[in-house]
Amino acid sequence: MSTTIAPPGRGATTRRPRVTDPVPERAPGAGRSRTRRWLRVLAVLVVAGVAVWFLARELPSWSVLAAAFQRVDLPLLGVAAAVETFSLWLFTRQQQVLFAGFGVRVPVAPAVGITYSRSAMSMTFPAGSVASAAFAVEQFRRFGASRSTAATVTVLSGVVSVVGLCCLxxxxxxxxxxxxxxxxxxxxxxxxxxxxxxxxxxxxxxxxHPKATPPLPARPLGRVATVVRARLSDVATLPGRYWAAGIGYATANWAADLACLLITCAAFGVNVSMTQIGVVYLGIQLLRQIPISPGGIGVIETSLVAGLTLLGADNATAAAATLGYRLLSCWLVIPIGLAAWLALTRLARRHPRSPVESSTTWSSSETRRGPTPTP
Structure with missing residues (x-):
């Protein structure tokens, strides 16, 4: 059976195909980017609300604070700022040393930018520690670290920091x-x-020599256990000198941050002994681990003012010293970290990871005879 198609002419109409606009495809990460944008707005509102609450309820009058800031020793406050900057540089060196133990070399300038960006994220976002860790993993992959190595070093850095505080x-x-x-x-x-x-x-x-990683089992719990055992095996094969260097830098980092607090208190004329301030500092660091607010904003200030006041310091002097210390260790780090994050983002767009770098893995046994990337 054949079908005859009438030629165009009388009694026949030619239908032109309709030209319709193509339906735009939704980008795979559009929903997630919108959610992240709203989370950032919410984080800014939370930080602003906590700051306003703290300024309204806990601080003395502005005239009393202004008088306390007029009596500050500016050279000592400048020394405290330099010591806090040195503390962040020590944390950068801690990261570099741990990555060097796994055969990954991170240049100084990007490592400093990652440190400031991570600090700003942890002080701004509600789940700042998780967001900063994920950001660090993605950034360190640009320098040849595999995802597993970057995640292992990020977790290991937190462990080393806790050990460093105990050592201090x-x-x-x-x-x-x-x-x-x-x-x-x-x-x-x-x-x-x-x-x-x-x-x-x-x-x-x-x-x-580390054992070969066994194949992943079919069950999800078995896979998790196998991955955890592999990561622990990598950590166990880290040479002792890198452990010692990492713990040393972590201890020096905590010591520099404590020194910044001591020098700031001396600049504002807080008459409290070093031992007492050290006990208050330890309590603040333990309280900081509870995610009550982003970066402990509001909670740390209130606790530090209360601690210094209980130790015999004047309320206005304690509040001024607290504001000075938090200005150097937290509030000034946020805009610097934002600028560093923008610079790292622009650098990542100009120089994206190559396929070899993104799939590079490093083993601890190869580190001893020289880092050799294995695709």
Whole structure:
């Protein structure tokens, strides 16, 4: 059976095809970007609300604060600002050392930008620690780190920071015990070195090779357990010198931040001993781990003012010293971190990751004989 198509002419109409506008396809990340935008707006509103509440309820009158700021020692406050900047640089070095242990070299300038950006995110977003960690993982992948290595180092950096804070207070307790007893302290240090140094050399002679990662099982819980075991195996094969360097930089980072608080208190004339301020600082750092507000804004200020006041400082002087310390350690970091985030974003657009870099993996055993990328 054949179908005859009439030629165009009388009695026949030619239909022209309708030209319709193509339906625009929705970008895969459009919904997520809109959600992130609203989350950022919400974070800014939360920070502004907490700041207004703190200024209205906890601080003394503006005239009293202005008088306290007029009596501040500006050179000492400048020293405190330099010490806080040095503290952030020490955190940058901590990140670089841990990545070097896995064979990844991160240049200084991008590493500093990542540090300031992460600090600004953790102080601004409601879930700032999670957002800053995810941002760090994506940024460090641009320098040859695989996603698993970047995630491992990011988590390991948090562990090293906690160990560094414990080491700082352990060293403080040892110093308080050792200063009145110099000869006993020298004897204890000598005996400890005689025991630790031979053990460290013996450990360095035995090279541990990581086991091959087994294939992922079918069950989700089994996959998670296998990935966790693989990450722990990578951490266990990290050479001891990188552990020591990372913990050393973390301890120095906490010490510099505490020194910034001490110098700021001295600049505003707070008559409180160093030991008492150190105890208040430890309580603030423990309270900071509770995600009550972004970056602890409002909570840390209130706690620090209350702690210094209970230790005998004047309310206006304690409030002025608190504002000065938070200005140097938090509020000024946010605009600098925003500028660093914009610079890193522009750099990532100009120099995107190549396919080789994005799929590069590093193993700890290859680190000892030189980093060799394995696709």
């Amino acid at each position: 207070y352990a060293l403080g307790a040892i110093a308080q015990w050792a200063l009145p007893r110099p000869w006993q302290a020298i004897t204890v240090v000598t005996v400890a070195l005689c025991v630790i140094v031979p053990l460290a050399r013996r450990r360095a002679r035995h090279t541990r």
